[in-house]
């Protein structure tokens with residue numbers, strides 16, 4: 514059996530090597546490292562794929578979130594509501610911009626931001642909601658957009674984990690994750706569903722004026738050379754990364770299908786086990802059948818365990834050379850940097866439980882049946898004792 518990795522990017526690379534290598538060589542030969550034609554080409558291709566008017570590439574997913582918030586003109590003291598159960602980047606940029614992060618609890622089934630908790634957290638100072646499409650599944654965007662409209666709030670989708678996922682509205686209409694809110698952001702970190710060979714990110718919007726503002730912000734606040742109209746940043750996707758992404762984008766749906774196929778094999782081994790909750794699927798019509806539905810693109814395959822020594826299982830799997838992860842082990846409201854006396858433990862029952870009970874298994878496009886069989890058998894061996 515091949516060595517099991519949490520993320521295995523070699524197979525993907527081998528399949529696109531003949532396109533990627535000459536493209537990278539050409540960039541080096543032409544020394545078109547920054548703002549080369551590949552960046553523009555990738556931007557246009559991603560706009561078409563996502564069916565969104567504007568993609569603004571930038572240096573990473575954390576910058577993308579920060580720039581989105583800067584573009585919306587959020588000001589120090591404005592309150593921004595986001596999920597307590599996510600990667601720290603989301604809350605980090607809120608704090609960096611001297612906005613006030615307001616962390617709220619998530620749903621016990623899909624682990625995404627909880628609508629009732631958002632409602633409770635809205636105050637006259639609230640200016641934005643940042644849903645995170647955690648582990649590859651889109652948050653309840655329809656309810657979030659309704660709340661935002663009623664309270665005049667912006668919605669910034671942190672789509673670092675769900676690129677390519679479909680969101681289905683109650684009337685059956687579909688939209689790609691990240692294109693539903695006023696602005697969306699993503700990351701092209703190598704292990705993400707669409708990853709480059711270094712750092713990269715992008716911002717999406719259908720709003721022409723916001724797109725214009727953001728294009729200036731990513732480039733030192735310049736709209737005309739050496740005229741700095743607003744305070745900006747330096748955040749670029751470089752040409753080599755754009756060439757990699759451009760080669761990978763036509764395969765993104767197949768990559769996500771490979772993740773879904775692996776997820777369904779995991780599901781088959783774990784479903785109906787009293788100690789294991791398999792990942793929830795949002796869409797009513799798919800009922801976990803990822804062959805017919807793209808509602809979950811499995812950035813992570815995350816189980817919730819009941820009455821299992823989770824940390825014992827992690828050690829057991831690691832001892833059998835099976836890597837696994839705990840995303841995330843500490844609620845953001847308990848992190849030193851973001852703790853605040855405003856928070857009350859009783860408001861975070863779900864996050865406080867998830868940090869102790871979730872485990873993410875290896876998930877990538879190169880998992881084979883032998884590996885999945887080995888992983889599932891070892892998980893069950895530990896849990897069944």
Ligand SMILES: *Cc1c(COP(=O)(O)O)cnc(C)c1O
Pocket residue numbers: 573574575576599600602603645671673674699700701702712713714
């Ligand atoms: C990866 C990630 C980010 C940050 O992306 P970087 O490119 O690493 O800066 C932000 N939010 C979430 C939810 C992520 O998973």
